Amino acid sequence: MPATPSSASGGRVPTQHDLDTLSRQLNRPVRDVVEIPARCVCGNPLVAATAPRLSNGIPFPTTYYLTHPVITAAASRLEAAGLMNEMTDRLGSDSELAAAYLKAHDSYIAAREAIGERAGTGPVPEIAGISAGGMPTRVKCLHVLIGHSLAAGPGVNPLGDEALAAVAPWWTADTCHCAGAWDDGAPVPNKDLSRHVKHLNQQGS
Numbered sequence: 666m667p668a669t670p671s672s673a674s675g676g677r678v679p680t681q682h683d684l685d686t687l688s689r690q691l692n693r694p695v696r697d698v699v700e701i702p703a704r705c706v707c708g709n710p711l712v713a714a715t716a717p718r719l720s721n722g723i724p725f726p727t728t729y730y731l732t733h734p735v736i737t738a739a740a741s742r743l744e745a746a747g748l749m750n751e752m753t754d755r756l757g758s759d760s761e762l763a764a765a766y767l768k769a770h771d772s773y774i775a776a777r778e779a780i781g782e783r784a785g786t787g788p789v790p791e792i793a794g795i796s797a798g799g800m801p802t803r804v805k806c807l808h809v810l811i812g813h814s815l816a817a818g819p820g821v822n823p824l825g826d827e828a829l830a831a832v833a834p835w836w837t838a839d840t841c842h843c844a845g846a847w848d849d850g851a852p853v854p855n856k857d858l859s860r861h862v863k864h865l866n867q868q869g870s
Contacts, residue, residue, distance in 0.1 A: 687710055702816035710733070716784040
C-alpha cells in the first residue's frame with residue numbers, strides 16, 4: 666500500500682484539477698498522466714504516473730514522476746549532499762542490498778508495462794529492460810527513487826525508502842506541506858519547455 670494511498674483522498678484516475686495542480690507544481694504543462702499513484706493527506710498529487718510513450722511519440726521511461734515541490738527540493742538537497750554516491754558505493758559492497766535493488770528495478774519495469782497497457786500505448790521497445798533512477802546498478806536520481814517508493818509503498822525499493830526517510834526534516838507523509846509550495850491561483854502553464862519537447866523540436870527542424 667502506498668505511504669500516501671490515492672484511494673484515501675482522491676483515487677488514482679486524475680481529474681482536471683489534478684492535472685492543473687501538476688502543471689502548477691512542475692511549472693509546465695503536464696503530459697500524458699495516466700494515474701495519480703500517491704497523494705498528500707489533503708488530496709493533492711505527490712507523484713504522477715506517466716505513459717511509457719508520450720503522445721508526441723517520445724519513449725518515456727520515468728513512469729513515476731515526483732511532482733510535489735517540497736519533496737523535490739528536499740531530494741535535491743540530499744543529492745547535493747552526496748547521498749547518491751554513498752548509496753552507489755553500498756550497492757557495490759552489500760550483496761543483499763544489491764539484490765533488493767535489482768528486484769525494485771524489475772518491479773518498476775513491470776509497473777510501467779501495466780500502466781502502458783492501461784494507457785493503451787502498447788509495447789515500447791526503445792526502453793525495454795530500462796527502468797529509471799540508475800537502477801539496478803547505481804543511483805543517479807533520488808527524485809525517481811522517492812517517487813517509486815511513494816507510488817509502490819514501503820518494502821519495494823530499499824534505497825527509495827531510505828531517501829524518503831531522509832527527507833523527513835522537510836516532508837512527512839502524515840502532514841500536509843502544500844500551503845505556499847505553488848501558486849494555486851496562478852494561470853495553468855501552457856508552454857512546454859521540457860527537454861523531451863525541445864529534443865523533438867530539434868529533430869523536426
